Amino acid sequence: MPPRSVAARVLSVLDAVERASGPLQVTQIAARTGLPVATAWRMVRELTEWGGLEQQADGRYRLATRVWAIGSSAPCVRRIQRDTSRHIRELATATGRTAYLSVLDQDEALVVSLAHAGRGAPEVHEGSRLRADASSAGLLFSAFDGPDGNPVRDGRIAVHRDITGRSSMSAAITDKAGAVVAALTLAGGRGEAWQRLRPALVDAARTVRFSIYRDELLA
Incomplete structure (x- = not known):
């Protein structure tokens, strides 16, 4: 199987968070996407900086406004x-x-x-x-x-x-x-x-x- 592109990995993170019944920890995102934890951390950090994800007070992540605006x-x-x-x-x-x-x-x-x-x-x-x-x-x-x-x-x-x-x-x-x-x-x-x-x-x-x-x- 060829390596997954950066775009595919980013989309897999958004898909995992969107499909979850509630906010997710990064380790849960990694498990649901099949990404290494370090890679999931990087994807989540970049998505948060972009405005696609937001971090709650307990450290979990959920979709944020920018995804809604695009969607x-x-x-x-x-x-x-x-x-x-x-x-x-x-x-x-x-x-x-x-x-x-x-x-x-x-x-x-x-x-x-x-x-x-x-x-x-x-x-x-x-x-x-x-x-x-x-x-x-x-x-x-x-x-x-x-x-x-x-x-x-x-x-x-x-x-x-x-x-x-x-x-x-x-x-x-x-x-x-x-x-x-x-x-x-x-x-x-x-x-x-x-x-x-x-x-x-x-x-x-x-x-x-x-x-x-x-x-x-x-x-």
Whole structure:
């Protein structure tokens, strides 16, 4: 068998991290790719410097923003965005609130699709980054990917209010294995009656999850 090219080795590292159910240590990446540990370290370091991988506080690695930016032009990603955008628009129309879908990226919630219905948080847009302590989506992600003690109630629902009067409620979206991979959010103002809007959000989150994982869930 001819030696693997540098490009093939780099792609094997990205593929291993993408297919994993969670972040990986370099030794795990080496085992999954068949690369020597020293080579895997070099590939991971270069990918991290480029922005394709990010290192967590515990030393493990996961995909980072640049891979998402490149992948967003892929037909499968465009299909997901198109399908979820329709459901997000319907949720915004039904509730009269800003609705958006976000994914975890570099310890922040990265907004990937949004519909604005005249109320909520118009400053949020596709590509916005929301800190874990500044949004319900961030709280939701940190509760399932970080330390215990985050204010998440009723399973996978989180509510956040800040001193400026903004508030939001998010519902977790999980993959087939049950890992939290995204959050669907409604944004509103001070004193928002989130309990009243919770059923609409939960129903929409189920629909969005089915749209994203339709093939897997029906298999």
